[in-house]
Amino acid sequence: MGADHEAAARAVVELARDERFGDLEALFAPPLRAQVSAETVRTAWASEAGRNGPVSAIGTPVSEPIHSGLVRVSVPVTCERGGLTMVMAFDETGLIHGLRLAPPATAAWTPPPYADQETFDEHEVTLGAGPLAVPGTLSLPRGHEPRPGVVLLAGGGPFDRDATSGPNKPLKDLAWGLASRGVAVLRFDKITHVHGAQVADTPGFTMSEEYVPHAVAAVRLLQAQPMVDPGRVFVVGHSMGGKVAPRVAAAEPSVAGLVILAGDAQPMHRAAVRVTRYLASLDPGAEEFAELIARQAATVDSPGLSPSTPAAELPFGLPGAYWLDLRGYDPVAAAAALDRPMLILQGGRDYQVTVEDDLARWRAGLAHRPGVTIRVHDADNHLFFPGAGPSTPAEYEAAHHVDAAVVADVAEWLAPRVRPGGGGGPGCP
Numbered sequence: 001m002g003a004d005h006e007a008a009a010r011a012v013v014e015l016a017r018d019e020r021f022g023d024l025e026a027l028f029a030p031p032l033r034a035q036v037s038a039e040t041v042r043t044a045w046a047s048e049a050g051r052n053g054p055v056s057a058i059g060t061p062v063s064e065p066i067h068s069g070l071v072r073v074s075v076p077v078t079c080e081r082g083g084l085t086m087v088m089a090f091d092e093t094g095l096i097h098g099l100r101l102a103p104p105a106t107a108a109w110t111p112p113p114y115a116d117q118e119t120f121d122e123h124e125v126t127l128g129a130g131p132l133a134v135p136g137t138l139s140l141p142r143g144h145e146p147r148p149g150v151v152l153l154a155g156g157g158p159f160d161r162d163a164t165s166g167p168n169k170p171l172k173d174l175a176w177g178l179a180s181r182g183v184a185v186l187r188f189d190k191i192t193h194v195h196g197a198q199v200a201d202t203p204g205f206t207m208s209e210e211y212v213p214h215a216v217a218a219v220r221l222l223q224a225q226p227m228v229d230p231g232r233v234f235v236v237g238h239s240m241g242g243k244v245a246p247r248v249a250a251a252e253p254s255v256a257g258l259v260i261l262a263g264d265a266q267p268m269h270r271a272a273v274r275v276t277r278y279l280a281s282l283d284p285g286a287e288e289f290a291e292l293i294a295r296q297a298a299t300v301d302s303p304g305l306s307p308s309t310p311a312a313e314l315p316f317g318l319p320g321a322y323w324l325d326l327r328g329y330d331p332v333a334a335a336a337a338l339d340r341p342m343l344i345l346q347g348g349r350d351y352q353v354t355v356e357d358d359l360a361r362w363r364a365g366l367a368h369r370p371g372v373t374i375r376v377h378d379a380d381n382h383l384f385f386p387g388a389g390p391s392t393p394a395e396y397e398a399a400h401h402v403d404a405a406v407v408a409d410v411a412e413w414l415a416p417r418v419r420p421g422g423g424g425g426p427g428c429p
Contacts, residue, residue: 004094005061005063005071005073005090005094006061006062006063006073007061008027008073008090008094009061009063009073009075009086009088009090010058010061010075012024012027012075012086012088012096012099013055013058013075013077013086014058016041016045016086017055017058019042019045021038021039021041021042021045022038024038024041025037025038025041027094027095027096028095028096028099029091029095029096029097029197030201031097031197031200031201032096032097032098032099032200034200034310034311034312034319035200035311035312035317035318035319036099036311036312036317037312039292039312040292040312040317041099043288043289043292044101044289045101046285046288046289047279047283047285047286047288047289048079048084048101049079049285050283050284050285050286051081051082051283051285051286051393052079052080052081052082052083052084053079053080053081053082054079054080055077055078055079056078056079056080057077057078058075058076058077058078059075059076059077059078060076061073061074061075062074062075066089066194069091069092070089070090070091070097070098070197071089071090072087072088072089072098073087073088073089073090074086074087074102075087075088076104077104082104082397083104084101084102084103084104085101085102085103085104085166086099086100086101086102087099087100087101087102089196089197091197097196097197097200098158098196098197100158102165102166103165103166103167103396103397104166104397108167109162109164109167109168109169109172109399110399111176112173112176112177112401112402112404113401113404114177114180114404114407115173115176115177115179115180116180117176117180119141119142119179119180119182120139120140120141120142120176120179120180121139121140121142122137122138122139122140123137123138123140124136124137124138125137125138125186125188125221127188127214127217127218127221128213128214128217131195131198132191132195132198134188134189134190134191134193134194134195134214135161135188135189135194136161136186136187136188136189136218137161137175137186137187137188138184138185138186138221138222138225139175139176139178139179139184139185139186139187140179140184140225140227141179141180141182141183141184141227143182143227144227145227146227146228146229146232147182147183147184147227147228147229147232148182148183148184148228148229148232148233148234148256148414148415149183149184149185149186149222149223149225149228149229149232149233149234150178150183150184150185150186150222150233150234150235150236150259150410150414151185151186151187151215151218151219151222151233151234151235151236151248152171152174152175152185152186152187152236152237152238152241153211153215153235153236153237153238153241153242153244153245153248154171154187154190154238154239154241155238155239155240155241156239156240156268157192158190158192158193158196159171159189159190159192159193160189160190160193161187161188161189162175162187163238163383165383165396166396166397167397167398167399168383168385168396168399168400168401170238170383170384170385170402171187171238172187173401173402173407174236174402174406174407174410175187177402177404177407177411178407178410178411178414181407181408181411182411182415183410183411183414184222184225184227184228186218186221186222188214188218190210190211190214191209191210191214192210203307203321204307204321205319205321205322206321206322206324206325206326207240207243207244207247207322207325207326207329208244208247208325210244211241211244211247211248212244212247212248212251215235215244215248215252216248216251216252219233219235219248219252219254219255220252220254223254230254231254231256232256232414233254233255233256234255234256234257234258234259234414235248235249235255235257235258235259236258236259236261236410237258237259237260237261237263238261238262238263239261239262239263239264239352239353239382240264240268241261241263242260242261242262242263242264242331243263243264243265243268243329243331244331245258245259245260245263245331245335246258246331246334246335246337246338247329247334249338249340250334250337250338255340256340256341257340257341257342257343257371258335258338258340258341258342258343259342259343259344259345259410259413259414260335260342260343260344260345260362261345261384261406262345262346262347262350262352262353262358262382262384263331263344263353263358263362264331264352264353264358265331265332265357265358265359265361265362265365266353266357266358266361267326267327268315268326269296269297269300269301269315269323269326269327270297271352271353271357271358272293272297272315272316273290273293273294273297274357275351275352276289276290276293276294277290277294278351279393282392293315296313296314296315297315299313299314300314300315300323300327301327305320305323305324305327306320306324307319307320307321307324308320309323332361332362332364332365332366333365335362335365335366336365336366336368336369340371341371341372341373342366342369342371342372342373343373343374343375343409343410343413344359344362344366344372344373344374344375345374345375345376345377345384345406345409345410346358346359346374346375346376346377347376347377347379347380347381347382347383347384348376348377348378348379348380349378349379349380349381349387349389349390349391350380350381350382350391351381351382351390351391352382353382355376359374359376362374373413375409377403377405377406379403380403380406381395383396383400383402384402384403384406385400385401385402385403386400386403387400
């Protein structure tokens with residue numbers, strides 16, 4: 001660990017700066033090479049360069065051990081009109097197992113004003129067993145009366161338990177806000193965050209494998225806590241976590257209900273085309289990336305899509321089996337088949353999951369269902385950070401907190417609720 005990995009990380013940034021993407025790809029470990037090509041990196045880097053300008057300085061790398069012998073190294077990069085952080089995961093031989101471009105970490109996370117740390121305690125937990133177990137955090141309100149509990153599911157991508165992005169930790173905001181209002185909360189690192197190399201080498205990996213086993217384990221662990229009412233444990237999913245939440249409830253019938261926060265309902269590959277075209281309208285430097293995504297999305301729609309389709313030909317480097325599963329999954333129909341109450345919240349300024357393209361599908365598909373509450377927070381973006389004007393990626397680079405009104409909505413909806421037949425009242429409003 002240490003200096004060798006940090007020097008290697010700096011060299012990777014220099015390769016990208018000098019547009020030597022073929023040389024960079026040669027450093028990829030086989031699982032990463034199967035998902036990401038030199039062209040993919042070139043396009044992503046060109047998008048950042050178009051927005052931030054040429055690299056003017058490379059900062060001091062910071063390394064930390066993560067899991068399975070891998071070391072994560074983050075390198076701050078200063079550009080003429082902004083900056084970014086290049087994050088890499090190296091093995092002991094110096095090969096790269098993970099690579100992403102993240103917002104600059106310009107500020108440290110601070111607790112939201114609605115969190116009262118004197119009202120709850122936190123404990124580390126482990127979900128699952130064996131080589132694919134993941135760590136998590138249990139936030140337990142102080143007191144003795146039984147209380148509702150929630151399992152938080154992060155959005156798409158290799159997120160940690162807090163959904164950390166730059167200076168922001170939206171799931172930690174939500175966990176601390178709910179715990180301060182008497183709700184027990186369990187959040188955990190995604191398997192793709194902790195075991196990315198093993199996952200990349202797993203044939204047939206799908207969204208279900210990414211979420212469901214650890215989400216079910218989290219529900220059961222939360223139900224076993226003495227201060228938690230086992231009949232009032234809910235799943236709260238953000239973005240892709242909201243999309244997959246109906247699958248978790250179908251797999252674990254004891255789930256009392258669902259809270260879906262900006263859950264995408266439009267097929268994801270088509271949403272990716274819409275989003276990247278929107279980004280290209282803001283930044284002409286992103287046009288090349290938008291065209292790449294459009295070509296890859298057409299491959300997803302193709303009847304020739306199969307588990308053997310190279311991941312480099314598909315959006316975000318996700319494998320063919322993953323896209324086959326997504327292509328055949330309708331989250332709204334899956335939710336409609338459940339007999340659980342649901343709260344669906346949407347940000348009015350969200351350009352990733354939108355009122356027009358996604359919430360309209362939830363409304364239409366669940367219109368016949370009692371016990372479904374849908375609300376739009378007009379000022380909020382995809383992470384439920386309030387703001388004004390059209391939302392852009394630059395919003396996520398500054399420090400924000402999840403809207404207090406969203407935390408209140410979730411806490412107040414949870415408070416009186418039990419499963420139908422649970423002995424404490426109806427499960428529907």
